[in-house]
Amino acid sequence: MRSVVLLLRLAWRNVRRRPGQAVLLLVTLTIATGTFGVATSVYGSADEPWDRVWRATDGFHVGLTAYHPPDEPGDAELVADLRRRATALAASAPGVAAVGGPWTHLYGSVDIAGAPEDLTAEVRDSPRSAVDQPLVTDGRWLGAGGGVVLESGLASTLDLGAGDTITVQGRSFPVRGVAMTVSRGRFPLSRPAQVWVTAETAQAMRALGMTEEGFELQIRLDDPADAAAFVEDHRAAVSVDASSPVIAYLETWQQRRADSHSDIDIVAATLFAAGLLLALLTVATAAVLVAGRMAAQVHQIGTLKAVGVTPRQVVSVLLIEHLAIAALASAAGLGLGRVLAPRLAGVSLTVLGNPELPPLTWGRVATVCAVASATVVLGTVRPALRGTRHSTLRSLAAGPRPPRRPGPSSRLVAAPGLPLAGALGLRSARRRPARLLTSAAGLTLGVAMTVVAVALHASLDLLEVTPAEPGHAASATATDALYAQVRSIVVATAVLLLVLATVNAVVVAAFAARDTARNHAVLRAVGATPRQTTTALIVSQLGASAIAVALGIPLGFGLWGLMEGGDLPAVTPPAPALVALGAAVPIVFAAIVAVPARLMARRPVAPVLAHE
C-alpha cells in the first residue's frame, strides 16, 4: 500500500513538473475521445423518436411493397395477382394479429419550387387503420371533402401545413393535415415524396394522369420478434419472376428502423472513423512524449532504480500518470459528445421529430474509456520499458546513449556533393529511428486524410455540378447537404490530424534539439555556424515528412478507395493538389521544426558544454 502511495506521488510530481506535456496529451486524447463521444451520442439518437412514432401509429411488423418503376411498362395483371396472394397470406398465415391495406399507390409528380418531384399518393379508404395509422402532427386525417395529408418530410420541405394547398399534376389540392409514419423514410432523403389521399381524391388524380404503380400491405404479428421468421417463411408466397419489371419485397420493422436514418448513420460512421484515426495519432503523441520523457529522465530513473524502485514500478508511475490523463480525457470526451451531438443530429432530415441522445450506458462509457486507455497503454509501455532497460549505472550517467557502431551511413560526412550540415543531420536522424518513425506515422495519417479530403471535395463538386435527374431535385439537394456535412467532418479531421501531427513533430524536434544540444555545441566550438547546426537539425527531422508523403498519399488513395462508390462519383484526387501537398508538407514541416532548431542555435555554447 505504501508503495502504491509512493507511485501515485511520483506520478503527481511528474504531472506538476511537466504540465505542458500533460496538457498536450490531454488535449490530443480529448480530441479523439470527444470525436468518439460525439459519434456514440449521435449514433442511435433517431431510434427513440422512431420507436415513439412506431408505437403511436401501430406500426407494422412486416410490410409488403410491390410496384413497378414509373419508367417501366406496368404489368397490371401481375400486380393484381400479387395483391390477391398477399391478401390471402395476411388472412391465413399463423401469428398475424392485424392487417393494414393493401393500399393502392398512384405515381405522379408534385411541384416543389417550380420543379416536378416524384410523388406517391397512397389511397386510404378507411378512417383508421389497425396497422400503420399515420400520426397526425398538424390539421386532421383524411375525411369528407377530399384533399391530401402530407408526409411530414414533404411538408417540411414545402413548408406547408393544414389549410395550405399543394400542386399535384399541375392542379392544386387542399392540405388537410400533416402526418408521420414509419412505413417509409422521410422525404427528401427518402423518395418519392408521399401523400395520403381518399379514394375520391385518387380518382381526381387519376384523371390528371397519375398511374397506379403498386400497393403496400402492412401486417402486425402477435409477437414483433417473429418478424424475421415470418418473412423467411413466406417470402416465396409473394415472389415474382426475376425477369419481371415488378418489384416486390417483404420487410421487417427492424430493417426499416435500421434504414430509416441513413444520414445520421453516415455522420456517425464518419465520426467513428475520424475518432479512430485521431486515436491512432494520439498513440504516436503518447509514444513521443514518453520516449522523450524517458530520454530526459534517464538520470532520475537511474536514481530511482539505485534506491530500489523496480523497472516495473517506474513504468507504473508513467502508466498511472497517463491513465489518469486518459480518464480525464474520457470524461471530457463524453461530455463533449453530449454537448455537441444534439447539434449534429439536429440537422438530420430523417429523424421523426426531435433527436434524442441515447442514454449514456456503461457500454458507451466503457467504449470511450477503452479507446483512451488503450491509446495511452500502447503509447506508454513500450518506450517506458525500453527506457528502464538501461543499466542503473548507465542511467546515472546522464545523456543520450551514444552509438556503438558507425552504421551504414558512416560515409555520409565524406560523401561528395552532400552539404556537411545535411550529412550531419542524416547521421543524427539515424540515431533515433523510432522517434523519427513515430513522428512520420502521425504525419502520414494527416497526409492520408488530406488526400481523402481532396478526393471527397472533387467528388462532391462533381456531384453538385451533375444535374439532378428529373423528379429528384429536392432529394438531390438534401443528399448534397448530407455530403457537405460529411465533407466538413472529413476536412475537420484532416485539419486536426495535420495540426496534431505538427504538434507531434514540434515535440519530436524539441526533444531532438535537446538530445543533440551537446553535439551541436561541439560543432559550433569547432566552427559550425548556428545556421549550419539549425540545418542539421532540420535535416535530421525532415525524413519524417518524406516518409509521410511517400506513404501518406498511397494510404490516402487506399482510404478513398474504401469510401468511394455508392452514391459518390469516382474520382482520382487531382494531381496538382497532390503535388502541392507533397511539396507543402516538407516545407511547412521544415519551417515548424526550424523553430526549436533556431532556439537551440541561439543558446550559448559554453553552458551546454559545461554540463558534462
Added chain:
Amino acid sequence: MTAVVEARGLVRRYQGDGEVVRAVDGVDLAVEPGETVSVMGPSGCGKSTLLHLLGGLERPDAGELRLGGRRVDGLSETQWAVFRRQGVGFVFQAFHLVDELTAVENVELPALLVGSSRHDARRRASGLLDRLGVGARAGHLPDRLSGGERQRVAVARALINEPLVVLADEPTGNLDSRATGDILRLFADLRAAGQTLLIVTHDPRVASMADRLLTMRDGVIDGGTRLDGGAFASPLADLGDLADRGGA
C-alpha cells in the same frame, strides 16, 4: 611582434542568487606567437570562463579582445564560428567529440567546414591521427575509444586547420596517469613545433611545461611566472623520464 591573443580589461559577469558574480574581472593578457601559457587557480576562479571568452564560446560584458591582431570581441555568433575554424582550436576536459562521427570524421570536420576537399580533409586527418598514435583507431566511434585516445583525437581536431592558438581546458582532467603522460608529451611536441597554446589546468605537471604560468583568483590574474619552458625539468613535477621520451 603582434600578440596572438591580446585581452584588455576583459569582464564577464553572471547573475547569481541576488548578486552579480564577476567570473572574469578585468583580465589583461597577451600571448605571443609560439608561446605556451598555463593558467592555474582554484575551482571557480574564472579560468575556464576566461578560456571560453578567448575562444568566443562566451561573450565578454566589457573589455577588448584581439586574436591574431583582429578585434573579435564584437563578432556575431556566426562570425565567431567562422573565425574559430582557423583561428582557434579547442581541447576540452570532456573531449567533446561528436558521438555519431568516427575518430577521423571528428578530426576532418573543421577542415570540411573551412571548405577543404573531402579527399584533402581525410588525408590530413588520417595523417594527424597517425602522428598522434591513434591512426589504427580512425574508424572507431568515440564510445569505443579510451579516454587518452579520445583526447588525442580531440587534439588532432584542434590542430587540423593549424589554428592561431589552441585553447585547452583541463586537457588531462579526465585521464589516468598513463594517458596524462601521453598528452603531456603531445603538448610538449606542439610547443616545440611553435604552436601557440593556452592551457587551463589544475595539474602542476601540465602547468610546468609552459613558458609562462599565470595564476587566477576571484576572476583576476594575480600572478605570473616565467618558466624555463622545459616542462620536465620543472621543479613542479618529477617527470624527467617523460621529458626524455616526450621531447620535441
